[in-house]
Amino acid sequence: xxxxxxxxxxxxxxxxxxxxxxxxxxxxxxxxxxxxxxxxxxxxxxxxxxxxxxxxxxxxxxxxxxxxxxxxxxxxxxxxxxxxxxxxxxxxxxxxxxxxxxxxxxxxxxxxxxxxxxxxxxxxxxxxxxxxxxxxxxxxxxxxxxxxxxxxxxxxxxxxxxxxxxxxxxxxxxxxxxxxxxxxxxxxxxxxxxxxxxxxxxxxxxxxxxxxxxxxxxxxxxxxxxxxxxxxxxxxxxxxxxxxxxxxxxxxxxxxxxxxxxxxxxxxxxxxxxxxxxxxxxxxxxxxxxxxxxxxxxxxxxxxxxxxxxxxxxxxxxxxxxxxxxxxxxxxxxxxxxxxxxxxxxxxxxxxxxxxxxxxxxxxxxxxxxxxxxxxxxxxxxxxxxxxxxxxxxxxxxxxxxxxxxxxxxxxxxxxxxxxxxxxxxxxxxxxxxxxxxxxxxxxxxxxxxxxxxxxxxxxxxxxxxxxxxxxxxx
Amino acid sequence: xxxxxxxxxxxxxxxxxxxxxxxxxxxxxxxxxxxxxxxxxxxxxxxxxxxxxxxxxxxxxxxxxxxxxxxxxxxxxxxxxxxxxxxxxxxxxxxxxxxxxxxxxxxxxxxxxxxxxxxxxxxxxxxxxxxxxxxxxxxxxxxxxxxxxxxxxxxxxxxxxxxxxxxxxxxxxxxxxxxxxxxxxxxxxxxxxxxxxxxxxxxxxxxxxxxxxxxxxxxxxxxxxxxxxxxxxxxxxxxxxxxxxxxxxxxxxxxxxxxxxxxxxxxxxxxxxxxxxxxxxxxxxxxxxxxxxxxxxxxxxxxxxxxxxxxxxxxxxxxxxxxxxxxxxxxxxxxxxxxxxxxxxxxxxxxxxxxxxxxxxxxxxxxxxxxxxxxxxxxxxxxxxxxxxxxxxxxxxxxxxxxxxxxxxxxxxxxxxxxxxxxxxxxxxxxxxxxxxxxx
Numbered sequence: 001x002x003x004x005x006x007x008x009x010x011x012x013x014x015x016x017x018x019x020x021x022x023x024x025x026x027x028x029x030x031x032x033x034x035x036x037x038x039x040x041x042x043x044x045x046x047x048x049x050x051x052x053x054x055x056x057x058x059x060x061x062x063x064x065x066x067x068x069x070x071x072x073x074x075x076x077x078x079x080x081x082x083x084x085x086x087x088x089x090x091x092x093x094x095x096x097x098x099x100x101x102x103x104x105x106x107x108x109x110x111x112x113x114x115x116x117x118x119x120x121x122x123x124x125x126x127x128x129x130x131x132x133x134x135x136x137x138x139x140x141x142x143x144x145x146x147x148x149x150x151x152x153x154x155x156x157x158x159x160x161x162x163x164x165x166x167x168x169x170x171x172x173x174x175x176x177x178x179x180x181x182x183x184x185x186x187x188x189x190x191x192x193x194x195x196x197x198x199x200x201x202x203x204x205x206x207x208x209x210x211x212x213x214x215x216x217x218x219x220x221x222x223x224x225x226x227x228x229x230x231x232x233x234x235x236x237x238x239x240x241x242x243x244x245x246x247x248x249x250x251x252x253x254x255x256x257x258x259x260x261x262x263x264x265x266x267x268x269x270x271x272x273x274x275x276x277x278x279x280x281x282x283x284x285x286x287x288x289x290x291x292x293x294x295x296x297x298x299x300x301x302x303x304x305x306x307x308x309x310x311x312x313x314x315x316x317x318x319x320x321x322x323x324x325x326x327x328x329x330x331x332x333x334x335x336x337x338x339x340x341x342x343x344x345x346x347x348x349x350x351x352x353x354x355x356x357x358x359x360x361x362x363x364x365x366x367x368x369x370x371x372x373x374x375x376x377x378x379x380x381x382x383x384x385x386x387x388x389x390x391x392x393x394x395x396x397x398x399x400x401x402x403x404x405x406x407x408x409x410x411x412x413x414x415x416x417x418x419x420x421x422x423x424x425x426x427x428x429x430x431x432x433x434x435x436x437x438x439x440x441x442x443x444x445x446x447x448x449x450x451x452x453x454x455x456x457x458x459x460x461x462x463x464x465x466x467x468x469x470x471x472x473x474x475x
Numbered sequence: 476x477x478x479x480x481x482x483x484x485x486x487x488x489x490x491x492x493x494x495x496x497x498x499x500x501x502x503x504x505x506x507x508x509x510x511x512x513x514x515x516x517x518x519x520x521x522x523x524x525x526x527x528x529x530x531x532x533x534x535x536x537x538x539x540x541x542x543x544x545x546x547x548x549x550x551x552x553x554x555x556x557x558x559x560x561x562x563x564x565x566x567x568x569x570x571x572x573x574x575x576x577x578x579x580x581x582x583x584x585x586x587x588x589x590x591x592x593x594x595x596x597x598x599x600x601x602x603x604x605x606x607x608x609x610x611x612x613x614x615x616x617x618x619x620x621x622x623x624x625x626x627x628x629x630x631x632x633x634x635x636x637x638x639x640x641x642x643x644x645x646x647x648x649x650x651x652x653x654x655x656x657x658x659x660x661x662x663x664x665x666x667x668x669x670x671x672x673x674x675x676x677x678x679x680x681x682x683x684x685x686x687x688x689x690x691x692x693x694x695x696x697x698x699x700x701x702x703x704x705x706x707x708x709x710x711x712x713x714x715x716x717x718x719x720x721x722x723x724x725x726x727x728x729x730x731x732x733x734x735x736x737x738x739x740x741x742x743x744x745x746x747x748x749x750x751x752x753x754x755x756x757x758x759x760x761x762x763x764x765x766x767x768x769x770x771x772x773x774x775x776x777x778x779x780x781x782x783x784x785x786x787x788x789x790x791x792x793x794x795x796x797x798x799x800x801x802x803x804x805x806x807x808x809x810x811x812x813x814x815x816x817x818x819x820x821x822x823x824x825x826x827x828x829x830x831x832x833x834x835x836x837x838x839x840x841x842x843x844x845x846x847x848x849x850x851x852x853x854x855x856x857x858x859x860x861x862x863x864x865x866x867x868x869x870x871x872x873x874x875x876x877x878x879x880x881x882x883x884x885x886x887x888x889x890x891x892x893x894x895x896x897x898x899x900x901x902x903x904x905x906x907x908x909x910x911x912x913x914x915x
Contacts (some may be wrong), residue, residue, distance in 0.1 A: 039783075042542035047526065060522035065547040077523040081509075084598035089607055173897055175722035180733060180838055185726070246805075259514050259616045261654070262646045264515035265828075265845075303640035344894075345526050358818075385831040387843040389652050389863045392915050394841050394864060396833055416833055418864070418915055423668055449616035450510045450524070450892035473834040 004066045005155050006046065011072050015079060017053040017098065019305060020155045021067075023047075023345035026111070031144035031151075032125040038142075047345035052078045052094040057086030060348040065421075082213045085421055097326030097340065099305025105163040108293045109196035113166065116197055121145060124206065127375050131209035132219055143209065144171035145200075146443075148194075151171065154305050158348040162299045167192060167455065169443060170200055176216035183219035184414060186380065189211045190240060190295045192441045192455065193235040205294050212292055215399055218411045225400055225415040225472030231375035231429070232417055232468040233368055239396050239460035240382040240440035246421035247279070247286055248353035248456070250390035251313060252447075253336055254323025258352070265388030265449045268422060269319070271332055277319040280425030285359035287313040288323060288337040295355045295457035296441030297341075300400040307340035313337070313356070317425075343452035355441075361431035368430050368464055370406040376470050377401040377408065378415050386421075394418040416474040423452050424465065432461030478505060478623055479525070479589075479635050481548060483630065486627035488554055488560060493629045495688030497559075500541075500579060502758050503625035504532035506579050506895050508618055509597035515644070516605055526895065530758065533564040537573035538563040548557040576787040583630050586753065591859045595664040603641065603666045607673040613682075616647025619664075620896040624754040636754035638662070638898070642890040643669065646846060648674045649683035653859055656702070656826050656846040660888040685858040686721060688850045692863075694910035696821030697877075698814050698851075698911035701903040706827040707869060708802055708901065710840055713832075716769050717776040717797035722788055726836040727869075731775045736870045738773035739877040745769060746779060746794070751801025753898045757782065761792045765783065769799075772791065773874070800899040807880025807904060811858035816854040817879065817907055823849040823856065833866050841866040841914075864915040872908045882890070883903040 001022050008020050029041040034136040048071065059081025061074040113165050125143045130139035146169040153162040169192035175184045187208050193199055233243060250267040256261055269277075276376030290308035291297050299308055306326045313321050324332060324383075325340025340349040369377070400415035401408050441457035486501040487739075493499050505528065511521040527548050532541035544560055547554045597619045604617065608857050617639040627635040640662055646654040655676040659669050699707070714720035714729050730736040748755060749765040756762055759782040768776045779794035809817060822844075830842030849856045879903040889899040903915070 036575060039539070039541060039574070040567070042540070042567070042572070044542065044560075045528075046545055058521075060520065061480070061644065062522065062524045062526070064526045064528075064545040067547055070547055070549070073657075074523070078596070081511075081521040081523065085511075085518040085521045085601065088601065089513055090519045118567065124484070157794070159662045173685075174722055175725055179834060180724075180729050182729065184725045257514070258614055259512070259519055260512075261648065262616060262644065262656075266652055283724040346526055348522060349522050383831045383833055383841070384839050385651075385829045385833075385843065387864070388845050390827055391863070392843065392862065392864050393835065394866065398830075403729060408539050414834055420915075445510060446893065449512045450508075450618065450896075453893055473837060474839070 001151065001153055004155065007068050008071050011068060011077060015052040015054045018157065019051045021049040021345060022153045023150065025150045026055045027148040028137060029144060030121055030125060031142055032129040033142040034140065035129060037122060047242045048074065048340065049345045050074050050078050052082050053096060054079055054082040057082035057085050057091060058093055058096060059085065092333065095327060095330040097304035097306060099154065099161060101307070103161050103300055103307065105300030107166045107194035109166050111197040111337070113197065122403050127174065128206040128209045131206065131441060132172060134210065134213035134426065137176050137178055137220060138174050138213055139177045139215055140175040141213065146171070149337045152363040154301070154303065156305065158164060163304055165194060165299055166196065166378045167296065168195055168206050172212045174213040174216040175219045178220050181220060183216055183303065185212050185216035185219065190237060190440045190442055192443055193294050193370050193439065194296060194298055195294055217398065219413045222411040222413040225376065225412040227471035228364040228412065229467050230470045231372045232465045232470060233372060233375060233377040233403065233462060234269065234465070235377065235379045236438035236440055236460045237380040237460050238378050240458035241358055241384055241395060243354070243454065243458045243460060245384060245386045246393055246424065248323065248356045250421065251323045252351045253322040254330055254351040255329040256322060257328060257331055260447065263449050265390065268389040268391045270297050271334065272321055273319060273333060278317050278426065279314050279319045280317045281428040282316040283361060283428050283431045284314055284317045284425055285312065285349055287312050287357050287359060288339065289355045289357050292355065292459070295330055295439050295458040295459060297354040302338040302340045303342045304340040305334055306340070308338040311337050323353050325349065341454060343454040347448070347452045350452065352445070352447065352454055353456050357459040358461065358463070360437050360461040361435045363430050364433055365436050365462055368432055368462055369403055369408055370463065371430055372403045373405060375401055375403040376412065376415060381432060391421050393421065412472070415470065416466050416472065419468060427462060427466045427468065429466040430464035434464065436461040440472060441442065476550065479625070481550060482625040483627060484550065485553055485557055485620060490629045492558070492561065496535060498534040498579065499509070499629045500532040500760060501627045503623060503701050504528045504895060505623040506577045506620050508620035510895055511597065511601055511617040513881040514614045518601065518606045519548065531564060531870065534569055534577070534579065535568060535609055538568050538571055538579050539574060539577055540568040540571060560779060565884065576781040576783045576786040579758065581630060583632045584762045586804050587634045587635045588753060589635065590639055592662050592664060594621055594639045595641055595792065600664055603669065607670045608647070612648040613645055613678070614648065615643065617643045618890065618892060618896060622896055622898055626756050626758065626760055628760050631817045632754040632760050638752065640752070640888065642888055644890045647680055649680050652862060653683045653687065654846050655679040655683065660890065674815055682849065682856060683847060683859050687859045687861050688864050690913060691915050694912055695816060696909055698818045698823050699904050699906045699908065700825045701887060703827045704804065704903045704906050705823045705901050706830050707840060707886050710830040710832065711797045711869065713841045716779045716799060718780045718788060718790060719784045721778055723756055727832060728775060729836065730870065738770065738873045740773045741877065741880060742773050742873050743771055745803045746799050747801045747803035747902065750803060750902060751900050753800040757792065757795040764793055767793045767822050802901045804903045805880050809879035809881045809907060811881050811883045811905070814881065814905065815851060815856065817875055820852050822860065822911070823851050831904055837868050838870050839866065839868040844872060865911055866914045867912040873913065876909040878907040878909055890895065
């Protein structure tokens with residue numbers, strides 16, 4: 001990659017500012033479905049993203065051609081766009097963020113992906129997969145591992161930032177069926193981390209398979225989730241989605257500034273709310289935290305080169321700051337966080353939520369359950385839908401348990417709940433302690449035009465919400 | 476050297492090195508795109524993306540290994556990377572077990588489809604757009620692309636697809652979340668056509684200035700414009716028409732497949748490759764049929780079958796990924812001019828948003844209204860409505876509650892650009908229904 005940087009520096013010129021973001025990526029997905037190895041997905045992806053400022057215009061070009069001729073051509077394309085839009089630009093060029101210092105970052109990996117042979121990794125999947133099939137009612141089952149290693153260099157005339165990431169996402173799923181009733185239970189797809197293969201031992205990957213298979217079968221025989229107003233206990237596997245959709249997206253500053261109104265949507269949050277708006281109950285503390293290196297979206301610098309630091313976005317329920325990178329912060333005249341990120345070399349950086357975590361309090365899981373007279377526990381998201389202002393939502397989960405008089409009762413199937421963000425978080429009535437926290441995340445948060453799917457992380461304890469509209473299937 | 480020549484030259488290099496008994500499949504997914512996003516009728520980000528994703532599958536008997544690799548377009552560099560890739564895949568293949576579901580085309584069928592239209596001048600188009608939208612709060616996305624797909628195998632099959640296209644997808648905002656959503660897409664850019672659509676958006680904005688009506692949860696007669704119908708069918712396509720999904724009992728259409736439910740007999744859906752804009756061949760070298768009837772007279776007729784499912788379930792290949800690329804819902808007899816009169820009193824829904832299954836087993840979908848949706852009374856548009864959540868089963872909406880399908884249909888090019896610019900499309904009528912269930 002250093003060769004490409006030198007090659008680029010030889011050809012760049014005639015512009016007021018430039019940046020080069022080089023990305024090289026290797027990914028592999030292994031899966032065993034119903035005892036048969038699925039085709040292995042091997043991917044190598046590399047390219048350059050060039051941004052230039054010329055006069056009052058800005059343009060970018062991304063190319064997989066890293067030869068000198070390819071870089072010259074990309075540079076020409078970027079300059080052409082800068083010139084063509086100079087009189088049409090939304091932002092003055094001095095609002096475009098520029099890195100202030102060099103640095104580096106590396107994921108914490110103890111056992112690298114390549115330290116285990118392919119045969120051994122496939123052996124692990126062959127060991128896990130059959131444990132999902134607990135009976136003939138399991139009609140489809142699969143165990144998988146996804147690995148991705150990314151090396152990214154951001155270079156400007158003043159700075160050079162190098163970051164190396166390694167991601168691991170395990171996956172288990174079992175599909176149970178009887179007649180026209182089908183239930184799916186899964187584990188791992190929302191448990192992605194920056195870590196090596198040591199993570200599989202930590203989570204007991206193979207041992208989880210039996211639980212997943214058993215719970216899929218339990219769901220087949222379970223009664224439908226009742227409809228009514230209940231206290232709702234959400235485990236971290238669903239809290240991550242709740243945080244993501246109804247805190248993360250509405251606080252993204254580019255949405256508030258209107259960039260996403262044509263696609264991902266706007267936000268019920270407006271600039272004048274920061275500093276005083278009561279987003280949730282005073283139990284609600286939410287941090288932007290890129291410093292926990294195990295989490296999926298940790299990094300040292302964002303893709304505009306801003307050093308990433310932990311910041312509270314909500315404290316004791318009060319909204320403090322938006323999720324906006326340096327460029328958006330200048331547009332809004334407001335402090336934000338280092339979250340301008342691009343999903344790949346072929347896309348420009350936009351505001352993304354990265355790691356957005358709900359801080360634990362002091363209740364054990366037993367205390368949370370014990371505090372509920374009549375309620376429902378829900379686990380693992382399976383359906384998500386929210387309006388374009390991020391207010392009216394409806395979410396569904398894979399698995400639920402009824403809670404009565406402070407005790408866990410039977411399993412429920414098809415659990416759903418709905419609410420309005422602006423009210424829902426004010427109903428946060430109890431927050432679990434550190435023992436209930438799990439680091440969750442998803443690799444496929446979608447946003448942006450052109451579209452970008454990117455990884456985000458959410459650590460959360462289990463939480464209780466009062467008086468929620470809960471319901472099951474009506475079919 | 477053109478990209479076509481580059482791809483076939485590289486493929487030939489690989490084929491020339493194939494071992495005795497070895498079959499190689501080469502593929503290309505490439506784009507040369509201009510992407511511009513706008514906010515407040517100004518340019519937020521403008522740029523160009525060029526990417527060449529080469530795929531290689533090395534097969535020996537029932538063992539195989541494959542990879543996708545980003546190439547640069549320079550022959551010497553790509554040749555070296557290709558040969559390195561071939562060597563790596565052979566090493567991987569040697570340690571893998573036999574694959575009982577491996578299937579690739581062995582009947583040679585070459586094809587070439589190159590659209591002759593010249594790519595449009597993107598910067599001029601952006602200038603024309605901002606001029607036409609002068610004074611409007613326009614936010615949107617413009618993409619003009621040359622999309623390339625290639626296939627070659629060591630059995631001497633060669634397929635090539637090359638097509639320019641553009642999508643300009645935009646919203647003009649009246650206030651907060653109230654906007655007129657528009658789209659102009661096609662192959663040949665016509666500034667006057669864009670201006671006409673912009674003018675129509677200006678006129679519709681006037682309606683959005685009226686105070687919005689707050690709707691109570693309940694059941695409403697509703698007209699779903701083709702763009703709203705597209706959202707319902709896009710979520711249905713998450714496994715709905717897939718053979719594998721149906722055989723593993725995960726399809727939302729299971730009750731239809733089992734004959735326990737039927738739709739209104741006017742509902743006919745076809746995967747209409749012939750009328751679509753997607754390549755006519757798959758990555759395993761199979762040629763897609765002109766059309767695959769999916770739902771006929773309200774009953775499930777057939778499914779989309781990938782090469783792998785074909786081998787697993789013994790049904791002929793007719794698709795790449797078992798998700799529609801050219802979905803066609805047959806028109807009905809309701810004239811667009813009569814929609815408001817037939818709706819009489821209820822909701823005119825132009826756009827739905829963020830649909831998902833609330834009960835997959837019952838093809839029940841929830842989602843939100845978005846952009847310009849209106850309250851209609853006595854066949855007259857009265858005012859915009861506050862966004863509302865619906866939660867309803869398509870077994871009902873396309874079954875006993877279906878009142879009519881429009882004679883006119885919209886051809887909706889998929890503007891999706893995740894990873895690369897999509898080549899999918901839908902051709903859909905509007906749908907008039909009774910008792911759409913609004914919940915929040």
